[in-house]
Amino acid sequence: MLHTGRAAQALEDNLHRFTGYDRALSDDLTAYRAALCGLAPMSAHEICSRLPGGPSGARPTEEWEVHRAPVLAFGVAMRNHEEARAWAAETLFDRITFASDGSQIQPMPDISVPVAAVQVGWFENPHNPKVPYVKDVRVEVLPPDQVFVARGGVSVFSDQAVSLRRFALEVDVLCEWMHDHAGVRPAPVAFFDGSLVVSFAERLEPETRDFYIAQAVRLLRTSEETRVPLVGYVDNSRARDLTTMLGHLIPALDRGENVTDAGILRGLMRWGDRTPAWTCAREGVLAAYRVGDSDEETFLGDRVCFVYLKTAEPQVPARLDLPRWVVEEGLAEDVVQVVRAECVVGNGYPYAIETADAVAVITAEDRRRFYGLFEQFAERNGIRLTVASKIQSKDRRR
Incomplete structure (x- = not known):
């Protein structure tokens, strides 16, 4: 139990640190906002000429050349939520959207036979009352040979193996759907819940890192092959791509790690506003975005663009990762418009992703039911199964 009195005193003891952090961050954000707005007179060529040849955080796309502004106003006035929902319904009519999401059941170390499961759910919405929507799931069980690993002379369960399978299954479902909807017009929009730049993988073992990169690629x-637009949606991004770019352009800026792109843009945007698309030029993982062999290798590390979109007040803008072809073919605004409308229906979050999450979610009760099914399965098939005394004791006490 937390001793709230002592915790409150500990907070008071550190008050000066919190207020100092807040003041410093506010000053840094003000400086970065001014720097971003100061780019308006510059062409894309001028900006790129001042950036290093390698990773620079971000680079302007053709959209910068058209608009030359850090923020593009939405420009549609809606007086109330009813008008917003009517606009969203009109925007989305007959436009297919799709999202997938996953959940997992990790192996329990207190059960003698390891087993895990992953479930990926998806939601396809045709936005046409004459065509039914689709909610469905795919479930896979991971048997012992897929969850046991030897580490340090001890056999242990690999939570990572389960996470890898879940991630791959989410990508499988999305890729299959994009192939099935190639050529459909108006172009459907697929949502991936997360960034298309898998920077988190840099902290992992090389084999695991390469796996995540391969899935993103x-x-x-x-x-790109199917010409189905894909959106990698990040609700509360901590990315620093624009921040890094501004640091290269204006070396005098304080490169504090607490300044984020979304934090800079928050003070410049109203609901529905977006940034022009930028090419992601982040250091690290993108260097490994390649396909083919050493004789004929194609670099894809420059094929991810991003846009920030204000989807709710007073939150920071969301980040949308887009394949570069979407920007090159002039489809960025069309795709962003679909995301805006989805966020109206979902009250600040894409309804497609929200619904896919609800379809895929596995609760604590679901986990108990799964292990109950597994016990019945083991008994029916003569598989010896033992449960640790600790678990039995906990169950009796509960």
């Missing part, structure tokens, strides 16, 4: 290639 598969999403990018499938979208």
Whole structure:
């Protein structure tokens, strides 16, 4: 139990640190906002000429050349939520959207036979009352040979193996759907819940890192091959791509790690506003976005663009990762318009992703039911199964 009195005193003891952090961050954000707005007179060529040849955080796309503004106003006035919902319904009519999401059941170390499961749910919405929507799931069980690993002379369960399978299954479902909807017009929009730049993988073992990179590359290639727009949606991004770019352009800026792109843009945007598309030029993982062999290798690390979109007040803007072909073919605004409308229906969050999450979610009760099914399965098939005394004791006490 938390001793709230002592915790409150500990907070008071550190008050000066919190207020100092807040003041410093506010000053840094003000400086970065001014720097971003100061780019308006510059052409894309001028900006790029001042950036290093390698990773620079971000680079302007053709959209910057058209608009030369850090924020593009939405420009549609809606007096109330009823008008907003009517606008969203009109925008989305007959436009297919799709999202997938996943959940998992990790192996329990207190059960003698390891087993895990992943479930990916999806939601396809045709936005046409004459055509039914689709909600469905795919479930896979991971048997012992897929969850046991030897580490340090001890056999342990690999939570990572389960996470990898879940991620791959989410990508499988999205790629299959994009292939099935190639050529459909108006172009459907697929949502991936997360960034298309898998920077988190840099902290992992090389084999695991390469796996995540391969899945991200598969999403990018499938979208480009099928010409189905894909949105990697990040609700509360901590990315610093624009921040890094501004640091290169204006070396005098304080490169504090607490300044984020979304934090800079928050003070410049109203609901529905977006940024022009930027090419992601982040250091690290994008260097490994390649396909083919050493004789004929194609670099895809420059094929991810991003847009920030204000989807709710007073939150920071969301980040939308887009395959570069979407920007090159002039479809960025069309795709962003679909995201805006989805966020009206979902009250600040894409309804497609929200619904896919609800379809895929596995609750604590679901996990108990799964292990009950597994016990019945083991008994029916003569598989010896033992449960640790600790678990039995906990169950009796509960």
